[in-house]
Amino acid sequence: MRLHPITAEDPLTLQARARELIRFPQLTMPLLAALTPAHWQVSHTDEITHPVDTRCTYDLVGITAATPGALHAYELAEAFRQRGVKVVMGGPHATLLPAEVIEHVDIVVVGEAETVWAFVLRDVEYEVHYPAGSHLLDEATQATVEVLPGQKKIYRCARPATLAGLPFARRDLIEHGGWNKWWATKGAIIATRGCPHRCDYCSIPHLYPQANRMRFRPVTEVAAEVAAIADKGVVFWDDNIGANPRYAKALFQALIPLKKWWTSQATLASLRDEEFLCLAAASGCKALFVGLESIYQSSLDGANKAHNQVHYYQGLIAKAHAYGIAIQAGIMFGFDGDDKDVFARTVDIMGEIGLDNATISLMVPYPGTPAYARLQAAGRIIDDNWRHYNGKTHVVHAPRQMTPEALLAGYEWAKTQFYSPGHIFKRLSLSQTGLWWNIPRNLGYMFGLTGEVRSRAAMHSAE
Ligand code: SF4
CATH class of the missing domain: 3.40.50.280 (Cobalamin-binding domain)
Incomplete structure (x- = not known):
């Protein structure tokens, strides 16, 4: 077969x-x-x-x-x-x-x-x-x-899968390719599944039965799989690796002797925990993806993401940097609280807090999420072509405080500003974290901005 x-x-x-x-x-x-x-x-x-x-x-x-x-x-x-x-x-x-x-x-x-x-x-x-x-x-x-x-x-599936006894992923089936293959790793793995939060645009809470109840692989099994990975770099595809601090710390302790470099996703709550950061760094954590999403508290509150408090961003990111951990932030535009000033203010703040990198996207109301239901009920879903739900190329809902065209142009303008030489220099001068890979990574994003993106971004500058 x-x-x-x-x-x-x-x-x-x-x-x-x-x-x-x-x-x-x-x-x-x-x-x-x-x-x-x-x-x-x-x-x-x-x-x-x-x-x-x-x-x-x-x-x-x-x-x-x-x-x-x-x-x-x-x-x-x-x-x-x-x-x-x-x-x-x-x-x-x-x-x-x-x-x-x-x-x-x-x-x-x-x-x-x-x-x-x-x-x-x-x-x-x-x-x-x-x-x-x-x-x-x-x-x-x-x-x-x-x-x-x-x-x-x-x-x-009628019940959540148990994560104990999971086989090791077939990494022999992962093939590298493309111009950036020298930076690739086959070290993808999971330790936990689920997230206790319910941000209204996020599909994670709707993908697994009882997704807000965390499940954990036994630490010894995770460590054994990490030890079997030939690559130095490992990515934990967990939705929120710090959701249970006690489990996370036990895992990091088990990773220390393996001398890997790893990255994963976490929330700001993990950055508050000094012991978490210390053990993460000691076990080889080089960067964490943290979904900041917005610098407007009203936008976060409206998306059921009040666990992010904007006034803590700067201090917590500095704390991660002190442990040598870079922060790749998730930033999204298109929340109901976003006005026409959100783009410039976001760019300014991202520079001031020394953010290493950002995945800047349009907010996408995925089908099945509360955000989609709310916007659909209000007649604000304007595009039902799933191809456009990539958060990069199309606005699929009517924003509350601007036109879809202004949202797209503003988002692209923010990307071009964030990945401009001056902004990269400013951010990385403050961060001083992992510069040997952080500089090329930022430059990769900068050169990745196409002429099409730059010309639409220019529309925003002209407004
Ligand atoms: S914290 Fe992240 S993974 Fe959890 S519900 Fe919110 S967006 Fe989804």
């Missing part, structure tokens, strides 16, 4: 991110491959580095896609299905909108794959047919399958 998992990425998103210096491999499909029984022959394409060859033949193609990649995933599915290859799709978009996705594929997996994957593969391998309209429970896994006309099936 031959299985080909695909990590799908829409061409528009690929183009928007093509010049980023450091990109980390996605973990979903290498982990799914590890969960696949040994008699299945598994290959893998991650579209960030390689295109999919739809002429190849497999017994099953599996696709994972976030919302902006959904339409492209449907095109891939159609190309395979026309040639009689069965296609299963899972991941964020399939979990949020299974009824839409099943129109384009044979099988949908809703939620986490761990508990249902063996069930799906067994049904494919033995060509199991169930009566259309039935809804069945698998006693062994407690997973359910809903059978639709044409033997299309939707599998759902």
Whole structure:
């Protein structure tokens, strides 16, 4: 039996991110491959580095896609299905909108794959047919399958997967590619899953059953997997690695002897904790992604993200820098509290607090989130082309205090300012953290700004 998992990425998103210096491999499909029984022959394409060859033949193609990649995933599915290859799709978009996705594929997996994957593969391998309209429970896994006309099936995990005993991800299936391959690592891993917060634009709380209840892999298992990673650099794809400080500190202590460099995502709460920072640094943490999102407290409060308090930004970032940990901030524009001054004020503050780097995006109300429901109810969703839900190239909702065009131009202006030589110099002079990689990374973003972005940004300057 031959299985080909695909990590799908829409061409528009690929183009928007093509010049980023450091990109980390996605973990979903290498982990799914590890969960696949040994008699299945598994290959893998991650579209960030390689295109999919739809002429190849497999017994099953599996696709994972976030919302902006959904339409492209449907095109891939159609190309395979026309040639009689069965296609299963899972991941964020399939979990949020299974009824839409099943129109384009044979099988949908809703939620986490761990508990249902063996069930799906067994049904494919033995060509199991169930009566259309039935809804069945698998006693062994407690997973359910809903059978639709044409033997299309939707599998759902009934309970959160246990993370103890997870196999090591199949890193042999991660291929490097592209101009920036020398900066790549195969060291993607998870230690925890879930996040206790419920920011209203975020899809994480809606992807797993009880996603606000944290789950943890045993520290010894995580450390053993990290030790088995050949690369020096490791990325923990946890939603919030510091959500449980006691677990995080135990993990960091176990990582110290392994002498790796690692990065992950955390919230500002972790930066308040001196012991967390000290152990993180000692265990090789070089940077943390922290979703600051806005410098307007009203915007944060309106997005149910009041756990971010703007007046703490500067002090906490300085504290992380004191431990040699760089901060990559998530910054978004398009909240209801954002006015026309938000762009200039954000650029100023990001310079004053010595931010190392920022992923600057448009706020995207993903389907299935409270933000989407609220904006849709108010008639403010103005674009339903999922391809445009990438937070980079299109505004998909009507902002409250400006036009969509002004939001796009202001966002692009902020990016060009943040990644201008003067701003990079100012920020990194204050930070003084990891300059040997932080300077090239900033320059990578700067040279990645296309002429199209710069010309739209000029519209904002002219206003
Ligand atoms: S803190 Fe981050 S992961 Fe958690 S709900 Fe908010 S945006 Fe999502």
